[in-house]
Amino acid sequence: xxxxxxxxxxLVLLALAAxxxxxxxxxxxxxxxxxxxxxxxxxTTLSSPGSPTGPAQSRPTEVPPPPQTxxxxxxxxxxxxxxxxxDGATLPDTYKREAWAxxxxxxxxxxxxxxxxxxxSAEVTAQSADQVQITLVTxxxxxxxxxxxxxxxxxxxxxxxxxxxxxDRRIVLESREQTG
Numbered sequence: 051x052x053x054x055x056x057x058x059x060x061l062v063l064l065a066l067a068a069x070x071x072x073x074x075x076x077x078x079x080x081x082x083x084x085x086x087x088x089x090x091x092x093x094t095t096l097s098s099p100g101s102p103t104g105p106a107q108s109r110p111t112e113v114p115p116p117p118q119t120x121x122x123x124x125x126x127x128x129x130x131x132x133x134x135x136x137d138g139a140t141l142p143d144t145y146k147r148e149a150w151a152x153x154x155x156x157x158x159x160x161x162x163x164x165x166x167x168x169x170x171s172a173e174v175t176a177q178s179a180d181q182v183q184i185t186l187v188t189x190x191x192x193x194x195x196x197x198x199x200x201x202x203x204x205x206x207x208x209x210x211x212x213x214x215x216x217x218d219r220r221i222v223l224e225s226r227e228q229t230g
Contacts, residue, residue, distance in 0.1 A: 121209040126153025131221060138223040145186060145225060146205060155215030160223065162186045164206045167199035169230070172208040181220040184210055189230040 128150040138147030146161040162170030169189050176183035186208070193199055 121159055121207040124150060124152035124157055124159055124209065128152060128159065131158075131216070135218075135220050136223065137220060141186070141223055141225050144203065145223070147223060149184075149221050149223075151216045155217060156212050157209050158182070158184065158212060158216060158221065159207050159209050160184055160186060160221075162206045162208045163188055163203045165203040166201055167191045167193055168203070170206045170208060172210050174210045174212060175224070177213055179219070181222055182212060182216065183222045183224065186223060186225045188225070188227045190227065191230045 131149040131151055133147075136147050136149050138145065141147060144163060148161055150159040151157070152159075160172050162172055163186070164170040167190055169191065171187045171189065173185045173187060174182060175185045
């Protein structure tokens with residue numbers, strides 16, 4: 051009977067060790083008597099983010115990114131503007147130097163960058179007989195309450211409407227960053 055009293059606490063310790071171990075299917079060190087070699091010191095298991103076990107940890111609150119909608123398909127379909135007519139020389143390397151025109155030529159679609167706490171928009175900043183200047187705007191929206199933002203950026207199609215059809219005019223793309 052005396053061995054039965056020792057076996058019950060050992061089984062409880064084995065069960066506890068199995069519940070708190072990470073990536074192990076059983077006790078890591080079993081002696082020749084069949085009991086687990088455990089420390090008498092209490093241990094703390096830290097849980098990974100999103101794990102329901104472990105002590106609560108204080109982390110910055112993640113704030114969902116600001117809403118960002120993609121542009122609607124161009125009316126009447128689209129035609130890619132030839133590379134030779136799209137000037138993106140002043141754009142950072144992260145931007146695409148592409149544009150599409152609607153069937154009537156009045157709407158132009160360009161590609162901006164958004165993600166995390168950043169949204170994208172586009173503005174027609176100048177129009178002349180030979181070119182259209184479009185500024186791709188990335189707006190940073192600081193998270194409320196000290197939250198955090200992710201760092202990924204994704205391409206976002208953006209439409210702008212011209213005063214007159216694009217025709218043979220060149221498109222000059224520029225970029226600007228601002229805080230919202």
